Amino acid sequence: MRRLTVDKVEPGMVLGKSIYTDNYDILMNRGTPLTIDYITRLKARGHTTVYVTDAETADIIITNPLSDKIRAMTTKDIQKMYRTTQLNLAKAENDTSSALIKSINSPKFKKSFQQNPVLTHLCENANRFLEDIMNQNVLSGLNATKSFDNYTYEHSVDATVISVLIAKRLSFGQDKLKQLVTGEFLHDIGQLCIDEKIANKPGKLAPEEYEKIKLHTVYGYEILKDVDKIEGVAAHISFQHHERQDGMGYPRGLRGSNKIDMGSLTGELRFTTSDKLVILAEIAAIADFYDACISDRPYRTGLSPDLVYELVKTGGGWQFNNELVDCFLSVVPKYPVGYGIKVKCGEYKDFIGVVATLNTSKLSAPKILLLNDNQKNKIKPIEVDLYSYRGLIDIECIN
Ligand SMILES: [Fe+2]
Ligand SMILES: [Fe+2]
Known part of the structure; x- marks a missing residue:
């Protein structure tokens, strides 16, 4: 495939x-x-x-981290949560942010959110989602192919998958993983409060529009906090997933320590108070960025996964928690299985092929299958193992 x-x-x-x-x-x-x-x-x-x-x-197998059934069920529930929440949100066109926050916190809205049977189902699904993903240690291929209309829901599922793979490296217990999953499923739900014309605007946003988009984190937190089925720390995933280690993120410009506090992982998760970065949100920040960048949007095709991999790597220390970036690099391959590649140098320069299998001992050096020569002519496929290849070779992802 x-x-x-x-x-x-x-x-x-x-x-x-x-x-x-x-x-x-x-x-x-x-x-x-x-x-x-x-x-x-x-x-x-x-x-x-x-x-x-x-x-x-035909021999290239892309292992899905989730079964089709669990993926479809989860994505459908997230979509239903968005749709029902939107219906219950008393939103007027020119509402100020404080008016929106007031209506989110109205007893009527909170009750309808809390008692939404879809929320119950989604939280129950978190266990099945985790069971499904438990045997996976690395992401083999890419995320779902997203259509324009279902981007938000597919993105929520794909970002959750990457977050769980990172968290598993840290030996999170089941309860912590569940908090991560439920918080991340709904991390962008605050987007519902953003004017659709701005949220779906193709191209660059004006500075004042960008300021409005940033508030989806605040609205998301307001929607998710004080909801019995969602732990407080999970609501902070929505609040903090665009914060950065250097304090230049939003909405509050919180700073990170660039360290994983392993001692606290056995007890309460580090920092559940509102003014410190929560490790779950630091994980979500990386997964969210990676998935958003590689996904196709109406106004641009997704960036190449090898490029985004490098962006995450170089973002360690200022954008993302440095130690979590190391975890990310050990679970997400630079060149996903099934992705098209081009050879950049050496005897196969300009040959075109596809990533065939990963080398688990070195994720960035997979086996590739070359299918076209440097004149784009079809050739008898040549398999090259980048891990053991002794000559000069370097590849890049192509669309
Ligand atoms: Fe977001
Ligand atoms: Fe997101």
């Missing part, structure tokens, strides 16, 4: 991962041979990339 941009998909290729409708029913099952009509429909729905299987890549 491999990931291809929709414009490179040819009729006859077989769909590698199922595609869902906006309501998370199956639209096209994995295994479906793609026709011109199907490819046109995928484009119309805003998919820019899909996973396909063809003869050359």
Whole structure:
């Protein structure tokens, strides 16, 4: 299987991962041979990339961290939470932030949120989500292919998956993992309070619009705090996931210590008071950034995973908790399985291929399968193991 941009998909290729409708029913099952009509429909729905299987890549296996069933169930619940919360939110077009916070904290809204059966279901699902992911130690391939309409929900699930993989490296107990999962599922729910014209604006935001977007963290916290099913520390994931170690993040400019306080992980999680960075939010900050950057949006295609990997790496110390960045680099591969690559130097310079398997002892040096030569001609596939290759070779991800 491999990931291809929709414009490179040819009729006859077989769909590698199922595609869902906006309501998370199956639209096209994995295994479906793609026709011109199907490819046109995928484009119309805003998919820019899909996973396909063809003869050359039939042996490449992308291990999904989540089963299709749990993924679809969780994404659907998150979508329902957003929709029902939006309905209950008494929001007027020109509401000030204080008016919005007041209506979030009204007994009527809090009660409807607290008693929402979807919230109960979502919190129960957190256990099944964790069970599903427990056998995974690294992210093999990429996140879900997102369509324009379901970005927020898919992003919430994908960011949670990455966060759990990081947290597992730190030997978090089950209760801490559950707090991480429930908080991260809804980390962007405060976006509901942002004017849609600003939230969905393609292109660059004006400074005053950006100031409004930043408030989704505050609204999210106000929505999630004091809710029985969501622990206080989980509400802080929403509040703090855009804070930075150097104090230049938002909404409050909190500073981090760049250290993981391991001693406290056995007891109460470090810093559950409101003015210190919570380790769960520091983890979420990395996962959120990575997934948001690599995802396609209506106004841009996703950045290459190898580039974003480097951005996270160099963000350690000022943007992200340095010690957590080390954990991230040990669970997320620089070159995800199934992604297209181009050789940058050496005897195979300008050959094109795909990432075939990861080397668990060195995630940044996978096995690759070269499929085209430097003139773009198809060749008999050549497998190169970057871990044991003795010559000069360097690769980059391509779309
Ligand atoms: Fe956010
Ligand atoms: Fe986010």
